[in-house]
Amino acid sequence: MNNPNNNPSENESLILESKNVSFHYTHEKEEAITNVSFKIEQGDFLGIIGPNGSGKSTLLKLTAGILAPSKGKVFYKNQPIPDYKKKDFAKLAAWIPQEAGMVFPFRTEEVVLMGRYPYKSGFSFETEEDLKIASEVMELTGTKFLFGKKFTEISGGEKQRVLIASALAQKPETLILDEPISFLDIKYQIEILEILRKLNQKHSVTVIIALHDLNLASKYCSRLLLLKNGKMVREGSPNAILEQSIIESVYETQIKTLIDEEDGSSIILPRTKNN
Amino acid sequence: MILESTGKKIFISLGLFFALFLSTLVVAPMIGPVDIDLSNALFGENVDSRNVDAEIFFLARLPRILLAAIAGAGLAVAGAIFQALLRNDLAAPFTLGVSSGASLGAVIAIRFLGVSPQGFSLVPIAAFLGSLLAIGLVFGIVPNRRGELPAPVMILAGVTVNFFFAALVMFIHYISDISQSFQIVRWLMGGLDVTDYSTLLCISPLVLIGIACLIFFSRDLNLLSAGIESAQSRGVDIILVQRVGFICASLITGAVVSVCGPITFLGLIVPHIVRLIVGPDNRILIPASMFFGAAFLIMCDTVARTIIAPAEIPVGIITAMLGGPFFVWLLRKKL
Ligand SMILES: Nc1ncnc2c1ncn2[C@@H]1O[C@H](COP(=O)(O)OP(=O)(O)OP(=O)(O)O)[C@@H](O)[C@H]1O
Ligand SMILES: [Mg+2]
Numbered sequence: 001m002n003n004p005n006n007n008p009s010e011n012e013s014l015i016l017e018s019k020n021v022s023f024h025y026t027h028e029k030e031e032a033i034t035n036v037s038f039k040i041e042q043g044d045f046l047g048i049i050g051p052n053g054s055g056k057s058t059l060l061k062l063t064a065g066i067l068a069p070s071k072g073k074v075f076y077k078n079q080p081i082p083d084y085k086k087k088d089f090a091k092l093a094a095w096i097p098q099e100a101g102m103v104f105p106f107r108t109e110e111v112v113l114m115g116r117y118p119y120k121s122g123f124s125f126e127t128e129e130d131l132k133i134a135s136e137v138m139e140l141t142g143t144k145f146l147f148g149k150k151f152t153e154i155s156g157g158e159k160q161r162v163l164i165a166s167a168l169a170q171k172p173e174t175l176i177l178d179e180p181i182s183f184l185d186i187k188y189q190i191e192i193l194e195i196l197r198k199l200n201q202k203h204s205v206t207v208i209i210a211l212h213d214l215n216l217a218s219k220y221c222s223r224l225l226l227l228k229n230g231k232m233v234r235e236g237s238p239n240a241i242l243e244q245s246i247i248e249s250v251y252e253t254q255i256k257t258l259i260d261e262e263d264g265s266s267i268i269l270p271r272t273k274n275n
Numbered sequence: 276m277i278l279e280s281t282g283k284k285i286f287i288s289l290g291l292f293f294a295l296f297l298s299t300l301v302v303a304p305m306i307g308p309v310d311i312d313l314s315n316a317l318f319g320e321n322v323d324s325r326n327v328d329a330e331i332f333f334l335a336r337l338p339r340i341l342l343a344a345i346a347g348a349g350l351a352v353a354g355a356i357f358q359a360l361l362r363n364d365l366a367a368p369f370t371l372g373v374s375s376g377a378s379l380g381a382v383i384a385i386r387f388l389g390v391s392p393q394g395f396s397l398v399p400i401a402a403f404l405g406s407l408l409a410i411g412l413v414f415g416i417v418p419n420r421r422g423e424l425p426a427p428v429m430i431l432a433g434v435t436v437n438f439f440f441a442a443l444v445m446f447i448h449y450i451s452d453i454s455q456s457f458q459i460v461r462w463l464m465g466g467l468d469v470t471d472y473s474t475l476l477c478i479s480p481l482v483l484i485g486i487a488c489l490i491f492f493s494r495d496l497n498l499l500s501a502g503i504e505s506a507q508s509r510g511v512d513i514i515l516v517q518r519v520g521f522i523c524a525s526l527i528t529g530a531v532v533s534v535c536g537p538i539t540f541l542g543l544i545v546p547h548i549v550r551l552i553v554g555p556d557n558r559i560l561i562p563a564s565m566f567f568g569a570a571f572l573i574m575c576d577t578v579a580r581t582i583i584a585p586a587e588i589p590v591g592i593i594t595a596m597l598g599g600p601f602f603v604w605l606l607r608k609k610l
Contacts, residue, residue, distance in 0.1 A: 061504070064508050065507075065508070066504050066507050066508055085510075086507075086510040086511070086512055087510035088510075089510065090508065090509045090510035091510075093508075094508065094509075095504075095505075095508035097502065097504060097505055100501070100502055100505065101362075101502060102501055102502060103362045103363065103364060103500070104359075104362075104364065104500055104501070104550070104555035105550075105554065105555055106497075106501060106554070106555055106556070107554065110497075110554075110556060111501070114497065114498055114501060114505075114509065115509065117494070117498055117509040117510060117511065118509055118510040120494065122491060122494075123490060123491050123493060123494065123558065124494070125285070125558070170509065
């Protein structure tokens with residue numbers, strides 16, 4: 001952000017740029033996203049936070065090219081997303097849904113192998129390389145033990161990890177995740193976030209993630225984008241965003257902000273009504 | 276953990292279904308009210324310039340069995356496709372109103388155009404036009420501005436078209452005379468008894484090309500059946516795949532129904548049974564459903580031809596009698 005070069009077409013590290021993006025669901029009265037602009041540089045770990053219904057999922061779908069903005073444009077590496085071939089874009093950016101309403105009993109490894117779709121064409125079967133990659137990402141996400149199980153018959157947290165494995169099988173340079181840890185216990189929350197941090201730091205994968213847990217967002221994200229009613233309230237470092245007054249007004253809740261002495265990150269504590 | 280390519284599994288499972296299909300295809304022509312001598316039918320000499328065995332084999336039984344194979348294959352594949360596209364395992368080839376459209380066409384032809392017992396019949400043509408009308412209506416009602424086909428709206432539109440056309444069919448049935456009424460009822464039961472090679476030649480290309488096209492898109496259908504937005508984010512051209520899928524499956528259904536009438540339940544149960552055995556991967560599910568659907572309808576038709584011989588039962592009754600209990604079992608298993 002403190003890059004002096006303001007011309008996006010000459011900025012090498014710019015991954016994604018949202019320019020005055022608005023989005024309107026058909027038949028809805030209000031816009032779900034209103035005039036949101038932001039930039040994501042390579043290697044960012046951007047957290048999107050905001051109350052329920054503030055537009056996090058909608059914004060992620062816009063950045064993943066699933067929804068097309070009603071106004072404004074989303075650029076990926078200075079090129080509007082619709083200008084990419086669908087499969088080419090899927091090799092660059094992978095999206096993980098908030099929930100996968102899967103009806104049919106695909107096995108977990110079949111779900112992971114679906115991530116190889118953009119690399120295939122027509123009627124074909126998996127190659128040795130596809131199987132090797134699927135095996136690696138299942139190892140990485142700790143889902144190998146789910147091999148052979150039906151996706152419809154595993155727990156919510158296991159599903160989320162399989163979906164992450166499936167997105168990793170796409171070998172993307174950008175991961176777009178919609179509340180990937182909402183069903184996980186604290187161990188797996190940390191484990192998934194550590195995996196993402198490792199991908200981010202070692203393999204310079206750019207991460208865009210919607211999170212509800214403000215404390216985890218504070219610890220893992222390099223930047224936060226705060227939404228309310230479809231509008232961007234503020235964007236910046238976690239400590240700048242998680243200020244007591246901002247969070248209290250956006251979430252309409254009494255909180256207090258502490259500082260974790262170990263890493264200097266902000267911690268949000270709720271204040272209960274009777275004290 | 277051994278990750279295996281689906282390619283290896285497909286030959287084993289498909290081989291089994293193909294073997295089943297082949298054996299019904301060989302055995303069924305042998306079964307019937309009259310015993311025939313196959314070697315005489317194939318290689319025998321004419322007696323008084325006739326070969327009765329050959330006549331029964333080639334003119335009475337074989338075209339009918341081949342029609343059963345084509346119809347069964349078509350309905351089963353169409354069922355599998357509608358289930359995948361609508362992400363609903365209770366969808367069937369008739370969910371979107373294709374069969375009620377065909378029925379309406381057939382009933383109009385029987386009531387108003389008159390059908391001579393011999394010679395050229397307008398009923399299949401009218402039925403096919405009716406099925407196209409139903410498809411056209413559903414596709415006219417549903418797509419939104421971006422050309423998307425949301426599954427719940429498709430189902431609602433299909434159910435509406437079904438009810439509306441069923442009411443029209445009842446109305447026309449009500450104003451028909453006794454002999455027309457009998458033909459209408461008979462048509463609505465579905466059967467394979469009006470077969471010659473020319474009907475077979477009319478519908479086979481449509482059904483087989485449709486199935487080939489759907490197999491080509493089976494990987495895309497897998498992703499679509501797992502979730503529309505995930506499919507989109509992985510680069511599936513969802514609008515193209517949905518269009519190809521719905522149009523092929525509807526045309527296959529329309530072609531089959533216009534000749535055989537609404538043969539119920541087969542399109543629901545066959546993909547279900549096959550999915551229980553081979554899983555939901557459409558690359559296997561579609562061809563396996565094709566073979567199993569063909570085998571299943573050949574078997575049902577053999578029962579229909581023989582159980583009260585020399586009279587016959589419409590095959591739609593047999594498939595529904597087998598399908599009904601299965602449906603109940605399925606529903607109870609889901610609860
Ligand atoms: N498919 C849809 N059709 C119409 N309106 C929608 C649709 N999806 C979301 N909305 C509306 O758009 C707004 C933003 O929803 P969105 O799902 O983006 O919020 P969110 O921040 O992800 O919420 P949550 O924290 O509950 O996941 C909400 O008002 C919601 O009601
Ligand atoms: Mg959401």
